[in-house]
Amino acid sequence: MKKYIGTKMLQATPMSIGDYNxxxxxxxxxxxxxxxxxYLVEYEDGYQSWSPKxxxxxxxxxCNGMVFGIAVELLKNGFKVARAGWNGKGMFIYYVPGARYEACTDIGASIADEENKVAYEPYLAIKNVKGTVSTWVPSINDCLAEDWNIVD
Structure with missing residues (x-):
């Protein structure tokens, strides 16, 4: 058999097998x-099951106090995440898929395709305290932190 690892979002509540039945x-x-x-487990599609403790x-x-690796998987699946210390500041990061954008500088125009578009690779963006967005690269402290949370 092959080995698998999964990342999925679900809801759960403690429940004995007797109470589940x-x-x-x-x-x-x-x-x-x-x-x-x-635990009584409910998946995003509404399917319910029971899992031994x-x-x-x-x-x-x-979904609080996550390691960065799990946060990255969530980012790739369309979630916004933030460090615990960012709470109240309105900051979060999100994943931006690769795309083509209209060249808006002379340098951009010099590398643009025939439609005047520049191809961009996927990247992480941060919505910062000022309300603006910029690209974001994690520090080693961010990578090793275990305080990542999903932002609603």
Whole structure:
């Protein structure tokens, strides 16, 4: 078998397997301990399931206090993220996919294609305190931080 790793957004709440079976209107199988701890899990498409506590807690982390690698995956999937210390300042970063933009300088025009457009690679942008946007490159402190959060 091949190994896989996934990144997905979901909602969950602690719930025993017995309570999950009651929630679903199912009879608790005789070979299950109704007190086994776990989580009721709901995925973005509304699908619900139950996960044992140990399995769930090994696979999922709350969407606050994330490491940068998880934040990058979220950025690529269209989320805005920020460091905990940025709270209240209105700052966040987001992913900008590669695209072609109209040349707006002489240098840009010198490298533009036949439609006067310049090809840009994907990059990260930051909406800063002043309300303006610029490109953003993380510092080593940003990369090693474990305080990344999703911005609504």
């Amino acid at each position: 009651k929630y679903r209107g199912w009879t608790i199988p005789s070979n299950e301990n109704p007190n086994d701890e776990g 140990e399995v769930f807690e090994k696979a999922y982390k709350e």
